[in-house]
Amino acid sequence: MQQEPLFAVRDLRVSFTRHGQSFKAVRGISLHVDHGEVLGIVGESGSGKSVGMLSALGLQPKTASVSGSARFNGRELVGMPMAQLRALRGSRIAMIFQDPLSSLNPVMTVGAQIAETIRLHNAGVSKRAAMDRAAELLALVAIPQPDRRIHQFPHEFSGGMRQRVMIAMAVANDPDLLIADEPTTALDVTVQAQIMDVLTDLRRRLNLGLILITHDLGVLAGHADRVAVVYSGEVVEQANVDALFARPAHPYTRGLIASIPNMAEEKERLFSIDGAPPPLGKLPGGCAFHPRCPQAQDICRHVPPPVRSNGDHRAACHFATLPVGSAA
Amino acid sequence: MPFLVLGIVTLAFLLTTVTKGDPLTAIVSDRQMNDPVAVAAAKARWGLDRSLPERYVIYVGNLLTGDMGTSFITRRPVAQDVFFRLPATMELVLAAMLIGSTIGITLGVLAAYFRNTVIDHAARFFALFGSSIPVFWLGLALLYVFSVKWGILPGPGRLDPRATPPPSVTGFMTIDTLIAGNMKLFLDALWHLILPAFVLGWAVAGTISRLVRANMLEVLDREFILTARAKGAGELRVVVRHALRNTLVPTLTVIGYSFAYLLTGAVLTETIFSWPGMGSYAVEAARGLDFPAIIGVTIVGGVVFLLTNLITDIAYVIANPRVRLG
Incomplete structure (x- = not known):
């Protein structure tokens, strides 16, 4: 058996109970990421991609119940005592x-917020030393005049600069794994590219495993090593990034790729996938994607699709177009 | 600010002229009322023979030199009476504010954190009870239960009636006993302060707890709370340092405004607890149609309220970095 990956999620399930009814937000996702690797998780809003990752770290809302497994460095996170989880988080x-x-505390200076992260996990570090380190971290994410900036409040920073502060705070304790939940969605396109550069640069320098959660498959094209496509709480396709873009096996993935705006081609209209993701309480039977799938057959309405795989490339579709050698 | 003070003075002065009561009845005894010479003499002595504008100008002029006239009842300068009694009221009000804010903030935080649980419902009941029960009823009831029935808290007054009060330096009994170095007397003063301050602070605690709860609920849903948890911060730290700190501005506002309520509430509380403050003085003055005293109390109360608003505004600036730097 090969060595266990840095972070491995197996059949993770998250459900909410509301007014006595149970909603399954995450219906058994499995994925893994290793040191120095970038895993992209792509899916529409509400597909469960964020809540799944939060739940793996015990950050799910109070009303959620989590089952399955999320192992980090060989330690099981699901069901881990809070104190031990806290020791891992931020560190x-x-x-x-x-x-x-909104992710930064508006009434604390950014320096104090970064220093807090450091001191929470390093009992012996003085306030002074933590602030000095905070300034170094701001320099690391290319914020000019870090010694002055640490004494400023979040509202004195631009959007991109704030996200750099968040990144500085995240890497303050040299983590092994960084989970970035839509890190560029709220930013301008030009700033997006800068932030992605900062992230991928840090990944190389600190050899971190990076999980990049996004709804924008285009962001992943240049930055992810592998991609997991999530639909209605399930991973419908998972593959090496090149293979995924070259030979998408799941119709949903094909739809996502087709809807990326392409500057080279001139199209009358942008492609879009018909319909909307099903509400959590009303998942269709069979394949969850079948009401929106252009290739849906009778079997899709009744039988949940099996996961077919070809090496690293997996897809959950009755008609997955995997290259030769695919096996059920 | 100076205009506001002048406004208070004018209003206080005018309000006394629209009341039906004749101040002469407070000055002149019933028997002398029939003696025109005595009445005229009293009128001249107290300046009541002059026209209203004249009296107003004289009053404001005197006020500028710190003279608030002479009380009909005590026959002492009103300024002296009021400033002698002001510290007692301030001690009571500040203690009530401290108790009210501490209980209010704690309950509000707990209610928000444990929303829709037994804790939340209990806090809601406590707040509703405190806001709906009149101070005088609550004061009497608690005084009866804790002092008369159980004897675990002292009766009315600021000190044990048998004790000799310390020399008055600040007028705050708790501080003066400390200055005098008398620990036993300090504890006695503190002991006497608890019940009236709690009675007065309860309603305020109710209001504050509801507001803090609402604000905490909103803040606890904000993203930076998730960030704090993702940093590995413990729940106490998340709630106090990150969430509560962000509700400080509205909390300060309601505490500042509750001051007005406390000043009014003090009138009743002081009467019930025989507290020698401005409130009980005001009640005596009103009963005796002691106009100079009534005006004096109104002005001093108004100015104290203005000052607390000013302090609240300054506290805002400290609590909210956006105002500070903006």
Whole structure:
């Protein structure tokens, strides 16, 4: 058996109970990421991609129940006592979020917020030393005049700068794994590219495993090593990034790729996938994607699709177009 | 600010002229009322023979030199009476504010964190109870239960009636006893302060707890709370340092405004607890149609309220970095 990956999720399930009814937000996702690797998780809003990752770290909302497995460095996170989870969070596993303005505490200086992360996990570090380190970290994410900037408040930073602060805070304790939840969605396109560069650069320098959660498959094209496509709480396709773009096996993935705007081609209209993701309480039978799938057959309405795989390339579709050698 | 003070002075002065009561009845005894010479003499002595504008100008002029006239009842300068009694009221109000804010903030935080649980419902009941029960009823009831029935808290007054009060330096009994170095007396003063301050602070605690709960609920849903948890911060730290700190501005506002309620509430509380403050003075003055005293109390109360608003505004700036730097 090969060595266990840095972070491995197996059949993770998250459900919410509301008004006595149970909603399955995550219906058994499995994925893994290793040191120095970038795993992209792509899916529409509400597909369960964020809540799945949050739940793996014990950050799910109070009403959620989580089952399955999420192993980090060989340790099981699901069901781990809170104190041990807290010791990992912000130290070995860091997270950054979508909106860098609301993700920073408006009444604390950015330096104090970074220093807090350091001191939470390093009991012996003085406030002074932590602030000095905070300035170094701001320099690491290319914020000019870090010694002055650490004493400023989040509202004095631009959107892109705030996201850099979030990143600085995330890597403050040299984590092994960084989970970035839509890190560029709230930013301008030009700033998006800068932030992605900062992230991939840090990945190389600190050899971190990076999980990049996004709804924008285009962002992943240049930055991810592997991609997992999530639909209605399930991974419908998972593959090496080149293979995924070259030979998408699942109709949903094909739809996502087709809807990326392409500058080279001139099209009258942008492609879009018909319909909307099903609401959590009303998942269709069989394949969850069948009501929107252009290739749906009778079998799709009744039988949940098996996962077919060809090496690293997996797809959950009755008609997955995997290259030769595919086996059920 | 100076205009506001002048406004208070004018209003306080005018309000006394629209009341039906004749101040002469407070000055002149019933028997002398029939003696025109005595009445005229009293009118001249107290300036009541002059026209209203004249009296107003004289009053404001005197006020500028710190003279608030002489009380009909005590026959002492009103300024002296009021400033002698002000510290007692301030001690009571500040203690009530401290108790009210501490209980209010704690309950509000707990209610928000444990929303829709027994804790939340209990806090809601406590707040509703405190806001709906009149101060005088609550004061009497608690005084009866804790002092008369169980004897675990002292009766009315600021000190044990048998004790000799310390020399008055600040007028705050708790501080003066400390200055005098008398620990036993300090504890006695503190002991006497608890019940009236709690009675007065309860309603305020209710209001504050509801507001803190609402604000905490909103803040706890914000993303930076998730960030704090993702950093590995413990729940206590998340709630106090990250969430509560962000509700400080609205909390300060309601605490600042509750001051007005406390000043009014003090009138009743002081009467019930025989607290020698401005409130009980005001009640005596109103009963005796002691106009100079009524005006004096109104002005001092108004100015104290203005000052707390000013302090609240300054506290805003400290609590909210956006105002500070903006």
